[in-house]
Amino acid sequence: MSMGFLGIQMAFALQNGNASRILANFGADVHQLSWFWLVAPITGLIVQPLIGHLGDHTWSEFWGRRKPYFLIGAVLCAVGLVFLPNSASVTQFMGANVLLLAVVFLALMDASVNVAMEPFRALVGDMLPKHQGTLGFSVQTILIGIGAVVGSEMPNWMAKMGVATTASAGHVPPNVIYSFYSGAAVLLLTILYTIATTKEYSPKHFEEFSESATEKKSSFLDIFRDFRQMPPLMKKLGAVQFFSWFALFTMWVFTTSALATHHFGLSPDDTSSAQFNEAGNLTGHLFGLYNLFAIPFAFLLTPIAQHIGKKNTHALALFCGGLGLILLYFITDRGMLWLPMLLLGFAWASILAMPYA
Template sequence: MEKNLAVDKRKATTDKQVKHVDVDTNMPNLPVKTIFAITFGFLGINMAFSLQSSQMSRIFQTIGANPNSLGFFFIFPPLMGMFIQPLIGKYSDRTWNRFGRRMPYLLFAAPISALVLIMLPFSGSMGFGFGSLSAMLYAAFAVCFMDLFSNICMQPFKMIVGDMVNNKQKNFAWSWQQVFSNAGGILATTLPFIFTWFGMSNTANKGTVPDTVIWAYVVSAIILLVTSFWTVFNVKEYDPLHYAEYHNISAEDTKKSVSLLKLLRTVPKAFWTINLVQFFSWFAIMYSWTYTTGTLAKNIWHTSNPASAGYQSAGNWYGILTAILSVAGIVWGLIYAKAKANNRKQWYAFGLIAGAIGLCSMAFITNKWLTVIAFILFGIGYFSICTIPFTLLTSSLNGKNEGAYMGLFNIGICIPQIVASVLSFIIFPLTGDSQPIMMLIAGIALFFGALSVIAIKEGVAVSTVKK
């Protein structure tokens, strides 16, 4: 009796979030405030990832890392994501308790993620010495822990869209998620520039990370915690009965545990064809993260010395460019939110071509202000890479093991980053240690990604797993 009352109470709470049922999918249309709550937490999560992408190269070179060794350190984030994301997806698929299905993982990971986020910028403040092995090991471990818990935080936000948002609202929800993500990127990456403008020191003793960067991480950690908890306490996930009903599956399907290897046999064709595009896309993004600061310093400030004021100014400018990228993504996201579902592939290809032009041009630009145009184009591409693949995939899933599928799908994001990092040890010396040429290679990779969009085949996953 008590169990039935609990279900009825949960049903009443759930019904408050539902406006009406979409007749094609049986999934409810959600009110704007619910979609806001589902997507808002990505603002804080992407502050962590944006600082990682825009400041990690700067931090490692500031504490004494050789530019030819940067690929080694950039291997750690995708390695963490590749292992943790499928596991979070698999186990959260079977987690049903008073806090929900995905939210318990976010509730656990957010405080730890905020704490470890501030480890990296203090790498040069521990007295290890410039270029010492101890400094490199500390920074490497900091990156591993930061990315581990950031990924645990990020996965619930992605999975909840597939759990609760119908196909009609998917473009809208994924666009909003990317809009908040880009807003977080804008705030995080401009903080060093803002702090410098207010008089905080943007330089420090050799081997020490400037205060502007340290405080950017501290502020981002606080916002990550606040926005994550906003989502946790304002999103009421569907109980197992409602979830089964809305996804047109049996209640028993929500309880079955299937191995990740078996799930790979049942993925829709879209899974593999999208991942072909993902390979070229994230290969390019990895090189943009690794070599943009050095490219700006070389082409515009004419320096390769990480301790110089010119190099640190290049690092700040990269933060501004990342913010511009995010603004471009927000504007493009608001436009894409109104796009028709059957035009997603065309939008995807166009975005990748725009991003490719932006990255290729970075290899040759010697005027600071022209880099703004390049990053507006790259912002359109980056939005497309971070949004449209998930829209295409979740539209091809049937509700069973959705979290596990999403986790496995993220391996297709991690592997190309690892491949790019490993190949950098071969490619970078062949370029004559030229960071601008590495940016050109990144742009060419995005062109190949755009050509691969034609291979994408959308389709629904196999409904059962053969034993």
Template sequence: MGAGGLANISFGFFGIQIGFVLQNGNMSRIFQTLGAEMGDLAILWVAAPLTGLIVQPIIGHLSDNTWNRFGRRRPYFMTGALLAAISLILMPLAPTFAAPLLFAAALLWVLDASLNIAMEPFRAFVGDMLDKSQHSTGYAVQTAFIGAGAVVAAIFPWLLEQFGVSNVAAAGEIPATVRWSFWAGAVALFCAIGWTVLTTKEYSPEQMAAFEAEREVEQSAGVDALAAKSYAGPIAWLAAGLLVALSVEPLGLEKEIYLLGGLLATYGVLSALGISMAKQGRKANMLSSIVGDFSGMPDTMKRLALVQFFSWSALFIMWIYSGPIVSQYFYGSADPTTSAYNEGANWWNLIYTVQNGVAAVAALLLLPLMSKKIGKARTHMTCLLLGAAGFLGYFLLRDPNLLIVCEILKGIAWASILAMPYAILASSLPQKKLGIFMGLFNVFIVVPQLLVATVMGSVMNAFFPGEPIWTMLFAAAAWTLAAFAMLRVTVPGEATETANA
């Protein structure tokens, strides 16, 4: 496929990332403006990973089994785009509704679910439309559009302020810069996804089957193996969930830990139901298919899962705490009604733009060169270590201008996180299950975010009350662990390819 085709299949991600960055860069600010305390931020943010955990495997399964006159993945693109645009329009109006903080938190659930409905099929879409030789290029182009969308979304509030739009509002009110950014983002998101829908044509199921016959992939155990499993695993998950929940009161933990216990117990129950259905021969249902594919993941996916776990733990810490940290430690104010706080919030948006701009450039120029010379696995390891140094800079530095260097390092890591694991994975998965496996792979993105959302508040309140800067040290450690976890990941044929480069 030529450059134009590669751009068309990924252009929708430009809009999706605008939505995610507006959410990630401004929701802590909105929550604090509406009266949330620092210690409440993590649990308010729990909507984002929880909706991803629920939505992505379901959408992956459904899109794998969808084919109509609109295509296989494209119906989900437009459904998610419409719902996300509506959510972005409504979010800045939260102060006008009764219980504005509750309204904003509930709308975050809708927004994140909608973005996930649109996003999950895009990951599989690249694998659908390109052969194995173009997977790395396809995901690099996708990452470039992600970076470009992030730059636009992150810099827009700052640009509006430069043109005289107010960046400060009365207590309980959302600044005009944020309101107009969300509304413009809604239009951009819908139009970008619409462009991909109008300019691409999906391959038919028959064509996809022919492509699959030409590929050598890792096969999963799936539902067939599920019937042979015992109930010991589900019982263990259920017991772990109950143990976590029962520990909250005796150990004086934060109430959000109940959510973690509930998730563990729920997975145990769903696993037991899936096994029961498989034993009864009831294979043609969503639950047993998802549980079977999750328990029978290919080896490459299992090893990348650990890398994703640590990678996204750090990213979720960054999205929750970076804005407040910049305002409190680099601009001297933790009060969202002050000019200094909002100046810090805008500086965070601006340097976050640097991170995403670097990611866009690195995806097209640096990552292909590195992966050709040292391989995809070592490239990802190197980039993660650079990103860890960027987080460490937040902990050690106090000059806000030096944070730009930190964001450059984190941008390189971010580019690799968005491209390398998917390029490694897409070439090793069966085509007919690409959507569900990409959705299940996302579990290892959202579970660490849920863990951060439920546990980080308790850790901070117990050991570092009012001192969120320590979260940056946690993030640096997480990306270091992710880097070393890449030592376990091997890419078939990579040793030969890099040796001949």
């Protein structure tokens, strides 16, 4: 049921670790990267609640409730994965600006990941009884971690297998391109596996067995009504999440450029040399590490929270994450950069879990 999460998270990791690098390869200045990356949160802000609402009100005897969104999202995301690193080649046929085209494919990828991911989160709640819910989400956590590690490390692994890590100016190195191809293949295969092996309950079954069947049906406008009526505690949590994701996007957007200039001593204008692409591979490796460290931390959160409380656990995790970001600047030995990733892994595990606990 959760196998598709592996492919989705692999695609998400490839995007987070390589989008800035690809845009830089296409000629984007470092100060422009944040503007190009705005497509990710904006599309998520629009797509996530919309898909959640549509999924709750969709039913087909053949396709089910959530599976149409899995398939549509997977196909569109695979298209984005294939064409984003090849935007320079596509522009030769279309005559469009390469950066504009790359941003379009980035937006397509991000929106499609959200189209596929949101129904997957709801599927566990739809299909599993309450006493199996924790196990279901634990399996999701493990598969998310595996997909994130594989997606982050893939360009580095390709380089170690002898795939070229440099390309002419204005183009993306082959190790990144083939990593995106691999991500597209894994995404489609895992989504198709979930579709083929999962049978969703019909609305009739929900009426008979679901405890929530008698609840009042919601409308799309309830999204905005609920936002206005949000409890004070939720508003405080929203502020915490705001600053947490501010830090995360800063890391995802600027790590490659920061490593290239700070640890490799490159000029900000150098976006195609072997050392710049080595910095890009190192970024993927570091992102793979924090996702790997997050897996055991995800299972340690509960016992830690039992001793010091959920609020203090999350505060401690965020403090460790902030310390990790600071250490990225002060640690000059590249061999010690695993330490900030260890701290960020603790924060990442908590950000994904504690606000919903």
